[in-house]
Amino acid sequence: MSKKVNFVIDGKECQSEEGLYLVEAAKENGVYIPTLCNYEGLKPKGSCRICSVKIDGRLTTACTSPVQDGMKIENNTDELNEVRKEIIELLFVSGNHFCPACEKSGNCELQALAYRFKMMAPRFPFAFPRKEVDASYPMIIKEQNRCILCKRCIRGIKDEDGKRYFAYRNRGQDSLVVPDRKMMAEMSPEKAQEAMDICPVGSILVREIGWIEPIGTRKYDKAPIGSDIENNQ
Amino acid sequence: MSKPVIATTSLAGCFGCHMSLLDIDERILPLIELVEFNKSPIDDIKTFTKQCDIGLIEGGCSNSENVHVLKDFRKHCNILVSVGECAIMGGLPAMRNGIPIKECLREAYLTGPSTTANTSHIIPNDPELPMMLDKVYPCQEIVKIDYYLPGCPPRADLIWETLLSLITGKPAELPYDVIKFD
Incomplete structure (x- = not known):
């Protein structure tokens, strides 16, 4: 079993395996860091900057930053959400x-x-x-x-x-x-x-499958993106 | 205190947003108690007869007349609200943006498949007709807009909650599923 690391996101104590990217580590702890160019299973690229977080006060992309012990991360702040x-x-x-x-x-x-x-x-x-x-x-x-x-x-x-x-x-x-x-x-x-x-x-x-799902049953009709992660604590 | 006065208009829109306003169903009765309508297709008043409190704008600006009406609304309304995707981002009419206006008019009146009735082969040029703009402009690129209600059309609940909150001054309660872009 690999080593566990402890880190803090917006004041919340989190724990995960060492070496995970921050987006994944946060997800395991029920914290949603929004992503767009990132996709599970693909090597992260960090190009869209939607996942920008502040690690120990410095702005960086959470999809390309491996989690480290003792990290203090700002994620869901007014400043970052505005960016x-x-x-x-x-x-x-x-x-x-x-x-x-x-x-x-x-x-x-x-x-x-x-x-x-x-x-x-x-x-x-x-x-x-x-x-x-x-x-x-x-x-x-x-x-x-x-x-x-x-x-x-x-x-x-x-x-x-x-x-x-x-x-x-x-x-x-x-x-x-x-x-x-x-x-x-x-x-x-x-x-x-x-x-x-x-x-x-x-x-x-x-081709030929446009609008196959009626309004009201589509993925983001009822619940915001990321709410599945946040509800999974 | 007299009732708040509302004006509405449809610029380059399809009247769908006005239809959505009617979708407030029986709440239209309290609405009539709460507000007075001035220039609007709802009561068919064609010109402003007084200063209004709230102006609802449907549709973007596709021609010179749209710009004229929008500026007139800005002058006569204290609060201007963009209602629907067309007012916010040009919408369906803005699909012509990026295509030169000459090309659009040629396709529509001279070379397109539905131009057989245009036997004299002219592009309408009567001086009475408003001039087409080079592209369709969202309302906020012409005048200052105070609030935006996205949707195609904006949900009736969104229009109702916004109006109520503007009239009463209480914060609007907008659940996740009333703000949609489609």
């Missing part, structure tokens, strides 16, 4: 996130985080970039308007040889996540579903 809300608002204005017309609405992590942090309207002006809807693949539709470039699909969706179905194209504000056309031609329905599920927003859609 998180700001990031979500930036994501909303930098793409075209029109929730009423989105198949993923109700199951979308970006939307759920906006609900959790009570975003009523973004404080920034909308960019309204012109993006394409790429419906040229047999199994999926790639909706670039909604892509937040979190790389979860690139990192997580691979075939049995480890070849990736998605890749980055271009740089900076022109960055796009694009499917590999050859790989897409052979994509199985199960793999397509996996890709849709790994996408936190509605950017990867399996």
